[in-house]
Amino acid sequence: MLRLAMTTDAETFERVRGPLADRGVEVGHVRAKERALRVSSGEAGGETAGTAAVDPDEFDGFDVGLVYPTRLMEGAVVDERLGVPWVNGRDAVVTSRNKAGVLARLSAAGLPTPKTTLVSNPVDESVVVDAVADFSYPVVVKPNSATRGVGVATATDLDSLLGVVDYLNLIHDYRATGDKSFLIQEFLPDARDYRAMVVDGEYAGAVERELDDDALAAGRWKHNVHRGATARGVELDPPARGLAERAAGALGIDYLGVDLLATDDRLVVNETNARPTVDAATKYEDAFYDRLAALIRRTANQE
Structure with a gap:
């Protein structure tokens, strides 16, 4: 029986366990976030000496992982502890998370995508005005790296667009915010x-x-x-x-x-x-x- 590591225990985990077990793949959960993860044992001797002190048995016995953890910092530790290949590794997760990068690559490959412009904060208001000049309202405004529809809004005119951008500017002021870019996209x-x-x-x-x-x-x-x-x-x-x-x-x-x-x-x-x-x-x-x-x-x- 092949052992598959999954770092989510939500709907997908419960749905895939039975069907994959029927096909010779045992699914196990590895918690990658909202916890403490010991990084090293503090002892000489490298990985072998430290392994017993680092979450004993939790990461042992897996042959493959499904998707690299969504939080990349924690993911690096989990990835090292597991020591297995991923169906979708770090590069796949990073690529797909970047909405603008995905649309740029697909457009360059000749695939149809919505008309989209990337704005990289901070910018002057005039940059936003110019960026939306060849769009028709309403437009969609969305953070470049958010998921599940978080932060996505429509703007029906320039004033409402600038109001949404003001909100994004406020959020982007927090130092912990990584990607400070957002998309202006045609509304279908x-x-x-x-x-x-x-x-x-x-x-x-x-x-x-x-x-x-x-x-x-x-x-x-x-x-x-x-x-x-x-x-x-x-x-x-x-x-x-x-x-x-x-x-x-x-x-x-x-x-x-x-x-x-x-x-x-x-x-x-x-x-x-x-x-x-x-x-x-x-x-x-x-x-x-x-x-x-x-x-x-x-x-x-x-x-």
């Missing part, structure tokens, strides 16, 4: 929001994220499941499947959630996620777990 009204899963270069299923009528009537528009939207399994058409696969190929990430926005006349890649939440198996292709288990096994054997 009434776009359908899909999360396609790509496993080892192949489309493996998708969900459509939807708001209920009450949320829509209240003026909400963000389709993040963590913000109350529901995810319904759907069959994407061949162009959408192909776009998701091309996005994963352009980024070189083996296990990827690709967020697609579709209107009556456009289909674009909006974002990607190298730490995708896995939904119920009924919402994916029949071979989803077969492909995932094969990718995990191949990654372990590359060590």
